[in-house]
Amino acid sequence: MANYSSFLSFFVVLLCACNGVSASLSKTHYHSTCPQAFSVIKKTVVEAVKKEARMGASLLRLHFHDCFVNGCDASVLLDDVPGKINGEKTAPPNNMSLRGFDVVDTIKANVEKVCPGVVSCADILAVAARDSVVAVIGGPTWDVRVGRRDSTNASFDGAIANLPAPNSNISTLIEKFRNQKLTRVDLVALSGAHTIGQARCVLFRDRLYNDSDIDPSFKQSLEAGCPLSGNDNKDFPLDVATPTLFDNQYYKNLQQEKGLLHSDQVLLNSSITSHFVNRYTSSSTRFFRAFAKAMIKMGNVTPLTGKKGEIRVNCRKVNG
Numbered sequence: 001m002a003n004y005s006s007f008l009s010f011f012v013v014l015l016c017a018c019n020g021v022s023a024s025l026s027k028t029h030y031h032s033t034c035p036q037a038f039s040v041i042k043k044t045v046v047e048a049v050k051k052e053a054r055m056g057a058s059l060l061r062l063h064f065h066d067c068f069v070n071g072c073d074a075s076v077l078l079d080d081v082p083g084k085i086n087g088e089k090t091a092p093p094n095n096m097s098l099r100g101f102d103v104v105d106t107i108k109a110n111v112e113k114v115c116p117g118v119v120s121c122a123d124i125l126a127v128a129a130r131d132s133v134v135a136v137i138g139g140p141t142w143d144v145r146v147g148r149r150d151s152t153n154a155s156f157d158g159a160i161a162n163l164p165a166p167n168s169n170i171s172t173l174i175e176k177f178r179n180q181k182l183t184r185v186d187l188v189a190l191s192g193a194h195t196i197g198q199a200r201c202v203l204f205r206d207r208l209y210n211d212s213d214i215d216p217s218f219k220q221s222l223e224a225g226c227p228l229s230g231n232d233n234k235d236f237p238l239d240v241a242t243p244t245l246f247d248n249q250y251y252k253n254l255q256q257e258k259g260l261l262h263s264d265q266v267l268l269n270s271s272i273t274s275h276f277v278n279r280y281t282s283s284s285t286r287f288f289r290a291f292a293k294a295m296i297k298m299g300n301v302t303p304l305t306g307k308k309g310e311i312r313v314n315c316r317k318v319n320g
């Protein structure tokens, strides 16, 4: 009997691992300790997105930048503490770029009011990312498993090493995703997040003036706002055609050589990934399905569970 049940649990763990579902996270983790957790997070996200539509994009990106550096452990939210924490917020891929920290503080404060010390900041990021996509017009939904705990440290160097840069070529993108156990399908599906949100001129200037696979009218429409020098921090929509809709227009843009970032356009130009771009161009249902599946996988990247880490009281600081 004992042998049979251990065989069964081994099988379940194996099945979960193959699906990208972490065996230690569950949908019911807060059922008895904080039944209001999901509704409080959702309400705060909906209010924030109503106030500023772009916030949906910013919260989605925060979860991605958390998970790619030491797993989904809210390390991205820790402020620098001289001599103790050399945090991720000030690392070049995040500095002056990540947004939404104040909204996360508000979500956390609202959750703390109903169940103090119970809900982790890492789970808040995972749930808020899903709620953000749902709050943007047209976005798909998925079940978020919870039970992640928060780190007691962060990694400035990890942010530089693990986060993909906008001038990355296809092999670098595939490698950075593979390092998180994410496939090339996940890479193409998750890049579809660029159907919403904005990017600064300084991050696509090289593409604008050096790449040949760029539509001439699209290039021309960007040149005045993003000249060869100046306007570095001016924002432009990542999806030129339907910037506020969560749809498969991002892939259609790539077909017309209207991807904003070099790292977007290379997905179509490489035979390793173009197949998936074509698939999501022709079917938003397939894009949504792949996106939801990949978000679940990304949310399960090496979470801290059990007795590891802590439940931070303030998402910006370690306890005590």
Ligand code: HEM
Binding pocket: 054, 056, 057, 058, 060, 061, 064, 096, 097, 098, 099, 164, 165, 166, 167, 168, 173, 187, 190, 191, 193, 194, 196, 197, 198, 199, 200, 203, 261, 263
């Ligand atoms: C494939 C590699 C990726 C690269 C190279 C990349 C790069 C970038 C860059 C350079 C920006 C603009 C930042 C700025 O202007 O300061 C950006 C914005 C954004 N990224 Fe990505 N990204 C990638 C993948 C992802 C993934 C996997 C997601 C989420 C699942 C994501 C979600 C977003 C969103 C929503 C925005 C807009 C944020 C806002 O408007 O505040 N990105 N990305």
